[in-house]
Structures are given as structure tokens and as C-alpha cells.
Amino acid sequence: MKKITLIITLSIQFGFSQGYTEYLTGSSTDLVVTPDSGICMMGGASESDEAMVWFLNKANGGDVVVLRASGSDGYNDYFYSQLGVAINSVRTFVVDNEEGATSGYLLDKVEKAEAIWFAGGDQYDYVSFFKDNELEAALNNFVNIKGGVIGGTSAGMAILGSAYFSAQNGTVTNTQALGNPYHSRMTLGYNDFLEIPFLENVITDTHYDDPDRRGRHSTFLARYATDNNSRAFGIACNEYTAVCVDVDGKAYVFGDYPTYEEHAFFIQTNCTTSYLPENCSPNNPLNWMRDNEALKVYKVPGMTSGENYFDLSDWQSGSGGEWQNWYVNNGTFMTATTVNPNCNDLLSVDDVTRETAQVYPNPFTDQITVVSNSEKLNYEMFDVLGKQVNVNTVSNKIDTTSLEHGIYFLTVINETSRQTFKLIKN
Structure with a gap:
């Protein structure tokens, strides 16, 4: 006799007056397991199933918390039952304000999670609701003490670097950023929010192909370098591309290349003593040439296997990609092929x-x-x-x-x- 087991996925919605709505799929009882560390970043369109499987496997069968400021339970069934990875539960919190973000109930679920995912939306909601409060501390403890896996798409990816574009005054276009690096919409935060390994001094960006955002992202890095007198780094994804960073710093790129032009970009100021922009000042076009080598960029095609990678532990080693120079000539963004940066002449003791x-x-x-x-x-x-x-x-x-x-x-x-x-x- 064939034994038939009926599995019912129970999804429950909870509405509270404390500033959030909760959606639960799976068990309401916490499962205590040890997660594996990792970071998963997606470009903002539909998710890469292969990258999401990588992300969920890091939870080791435990509990996933989705944090978002708009939408509803779109990730619950997708994570819980559609990818073939056994997990205990998916719990989505749609947060309306800082009061909801800092409620004891929500903080407890974040602390007990094995995986945390930030959905898309408006990243300034996340900065406003999650930063400089108990949730910020809980998120940093989750990554750096518990060692859980964390990730996000679109706005959820945009907040993961130690530096970030906050979108406080709305989005900013290439033209606005390149024409005036201190435009009123060029609102940046520096090293005051999330502390995620391998993302120090990194500004992320998404939706890289629609629209093209290379110019504004270069300006983000120009601002960081100028404002902090420090080399700057960036990670970006085309809309259907994902970057998954393992515990050793290798960033694997997932996508459907060569069927589609899906790439990730790993960007850094060049290893020269004179790396700062020639002109990054208010009300003037950005000028960042440095012999047409202002930025060194490793462009990596995303494969369904995730076999191509870039090593964030040294920012020089990679597989499957190509090196480019990016530079800005008096407000005009330009690119050229090149070789990887040679940092040997600038190394400290x-x-x-x-x-x-x-x-x-x-x-x-x-x-x-x-x-x-x-x-x-x-x-x-x-x-x-x-x-x-x-x-x-x-x-x-x-x-x-x-x-x-x-x-x-x-x-x-x-x-x-x-x-x-x-x-x-x-």
C-alpha cells in the first residue's frame, strides 16, 4: 500500500496596532539551529532561484525573517515551499514606523532567526525605521555575533554596505549626480548603520541596466573618497543578477548569462597615491580622470551555476570576469577595457x-x-x-x-x- 502524506502549509496574518503587520508561514515554534554566515544581494527584479536556494541553505533548516516597509507576504510561500529547501518558518514583518521596528516582539523574532531578508521598496523607509535604534543593534548582532545569513533586493540591497545612498530626498539620476556631486538628492550615509563583513567602505547599487546607473554610482564613490579621504568600493547588480558572498569573502554571481546580459560589478578607486577626484565640489560637474583609470571595475557575468566570482578578501582576484576602467570627464561618464589594479606599490607594512x-x-x-x-x-x-x-x-x-x-x-x-x-x- 502506498502511504500518502498530506502536507498543509499554514499561512497566518497578524495585524497589530504597534506599527507592523506580520505574516507567518510554517511553524510558530522557533527551531534552534546554527546558521552559516553569508550575504545575498539581488539587483531588484525577479529573484534568482539559484541564489535564493544558496541563501536559504545557509539557514540550516531554521527560521527566516523578511523585513519590509510596503507590500505583504510575497516571499512567504516562495521561500517556504517553492524552492525545495526545508525551513521551519518564514515570518514577514511589514513595518510602518520606528515604533513597529523596535517592538519587543519583532526584535525577539529577529534575534531568533537564522536568515534575514530585506525586500525592495524605499530604502529611506529602512533608514528611518531601522537605524539608530534597537533594531539596528539587533541586526548587527545577528550578523557579527550569531553569524546568520543576511540579504536583500533593490532597496534591501542598497542598505547593506557600510556606506549607502539613503534616498532621503528621492532618487537621483546619472545626470543630476554627475552634474553636481552635492546635488540635494545626493544623500549619503557613511559607516553609521549596518556592519557587515566584507562590505566595509562599500556602497551598493541596483537596477544597473534599467536604468543605467553607472554614472551616479561612480559619483557615490567620488563623494565617499572626497568626504572621507579614503579609497571607496562599490558592488552593483543588473536587475536579474545576484551576488552571494560566502564566509571566505568569495562573491559568487548568479544569473542567466549568456541568454541575457546579466552581470555584477565590483568597483574600487584605483591603487594610486593620487586617487581622489580632480574636482568633486558643489555645483560643479564631477571630474575624475586619473589618467583614465579613476575606477577599476571587475565585471562578472552571472551564471545559473554561480561559478564566476570575485574575491572581496583582496579585491583583486576573480574568475570569469573582465576588468574595466571607469572615469568621468567633466561630468561625462566613460569606460574602457583594462587590467586588474596593481596595489603592490601602495601596500602598507x-x-x-x-x-x-x-x-x-x-x-x-x-x-x-x-x-x-x-x-x-x-x-x-x-x-x-x-x-x-x-x-x-x-x-x-x-x-x-x-x-x-x-x-x-x-x-x-x-x-x-x-x-x-x-x-x-x-
Whole structure:
């Protein structure tokens, strides 16, 4: 006799006066599992199923929370039953205001989730409702202490970098940005919201093919470099393209190339001593030439297999893509083919000695091993907030059993140099 099992997916809507509406699909009982770290970013049109499977698998069968400021439960059935990945529940919160974002109930569900997804919409709603409050802290703890997987599409991708376009005064066009980098719509936030590994000093952008947003994104980076006197980085996706960043920093690109022109773009100011724009000032067109090499860009086609990638741990290594130069000539955006940046001439002492020490494993659990060609080493270890932590060392072994899960920075010091490694404890 054939045994037939009937599975019923129960979707429940809860309406509250606290500033959000909740939609639940699946179990209402939290499942406690350990997630895998990762980041998934999508360009803003329909989702890449392959990338979403990658994202859901990181939850290890646990609970998914979707945060959005408009719409309803569009992700619930898609995540729960249409992709073939077994998860315990999908819980969508449509948040109306900061009161809803900081309710104890919502914060509890964020804390207990294994995966968090930001939907599209208006990113200024997310900045207004989620930033500088308890939800911001909960999201950063989720990523850096719990080690959960996080992602978003369109506006949800736009807020993931440590720097971001807030859209406080509405969107901005290429023409407006390139013609005046300090246009009233060029509203940017710097390092004051989400703290996600591998997205430091990164501004993301979406809908790259419809409309073309390369000019305004270049201006975002020009502003960041000028305002912070620092090199700037960017990640962007065509509308149907996704970037999935694994725990080691490799960013895999998903899409339907070559059937469609679906690409991701990894953008950085060039490795030169004079990298700042020649002119990035109010009411003047942006001029950022630097010998036609102001920005180095790795353009990666997205495959259904996700086999092509770019390595965010060094911003120089990749597979399957091509290098381009982007530059702006008195307000006119321009491109040319090129080779990858050569940062060797600008490396600090830390970077020059990069190959003299190796640290493994990464991620680690209870012990780190350091291999170096130097006989005498000292170590300093800091958490993600910059506070030094105490660890026990014996020879080249570092005991980390006392540390909580999260992001750490280990500095290996020898007689002539210091080398710093970003590490993740699972």
C-alpha cells in the first residue's frame, strides 16, 4: 500500500496596532539551529532561484525573517515551499514606523532567526525605521555575533554596505549626480548603520541596466573618497543578477548569462597615491580622470551555476570576469577595457608582509594556528567593536574557547612588521 502524506502549509496574518503587520508561514515554534554566515544581494527584479536556494541553505533548516516597509507576504510561500529547501518558518514583518521596528516582539523574532531578508521598496523607509535604534543593534548582532545569513533586493540591497545612498530626498539620476556631486538628492550615509563583513567602505547599487546607473554610482564613490579621504568600493547588480558572498569573502554571481546580459560589478578607486577626484565640489560637474583609470571595475557575468566570482578578501582576484576602467570627464561618464589594479606599490607594512604569516582555520572554533617565517611573534586580538580581547597563546597556537561567536581581528607582530587578519568564530 502506498502511504500518502498530506502536507498543509499554514499561512497566518497578524495585524497589530504597534506599527507592523506580520505574516507567518510554517511553524510558530522557533527551531534552534546554527546558521552559516553569508550575504545575498539581488539587483531588484525577479529573484534568482539559484541564489535564493544558496541563501536559504545557509539557514540550516531554521527560521527566516523578511523585513519590509510596503507590500505583504510575497516571499512567504516562495521561500517556504517553492524552492525545495526545508525551513521551519518564514515570518514577514511589514513595518510602518520606528515604533513597529523596535517592538519587543519583532526584535525577539529577529534575534531568533537564522536568515534575514530585506525586500525592495524605499530604502529611506529602512533608514528611518531601522537605524539608530534597537533594531539596528539587533541586526548587527545577528550578523557579527550569531553569524546568520543576511540579504536583500533593490532597496534591501542598497542598505547593506557600510556606506549607502539613503534616498532621503528621492532618487537621483546619472545626470543630476554627475552634474553636481552635492546635488540635494545626493544623500549619503557613511559607516553609521549596518556592519557587515566584507562590505566595509562599500556602497551598493541596483537596477544597473534599467536604468543605467553607472554614472551616479561612480559619483557615490567620488563623494565617499572626497568626504572621507579614503579609497571607496562599490558592488552593483543588473536587475536579474545576484551576488552571494560566502564566509571566505568569495562573491559568487548568479544569473542567466549568456541568454541575457546579466552581470555584477565590483568597483574600487584605483591603487594610486593620487586617487581622489580632480574636482568633486558643489555645483560643479564631477571630474575624475586619473589618467583614465579613476575606477577599476571587475565585471562578472552571472551564471545559473554561480561559478564566476570575485574575491572581496583582496579585491583583486576573480574568475570569469573582465576588468574595466571607469572615469568621468567633466561630468561625462566613460569606460574602457583594462587590467586588474596593481596595489603592490601602495601596500602598507602590514600588506607587504602578507605572505610571511598564515592563519588558519578561518572560520575557526576553539583554536587558531599561526604559521610564520619569523621565530618571534606577538599577538593582539580585537572584537568587531575594536575592544581588545584576552586569549591564551602557546607557541603558534591561540586558544579561543573563551570567545563568543562573531568577527575578530588578529594582529600578528614580529620584529619589523604587523599583519592583521579578519577572522570569524563559528
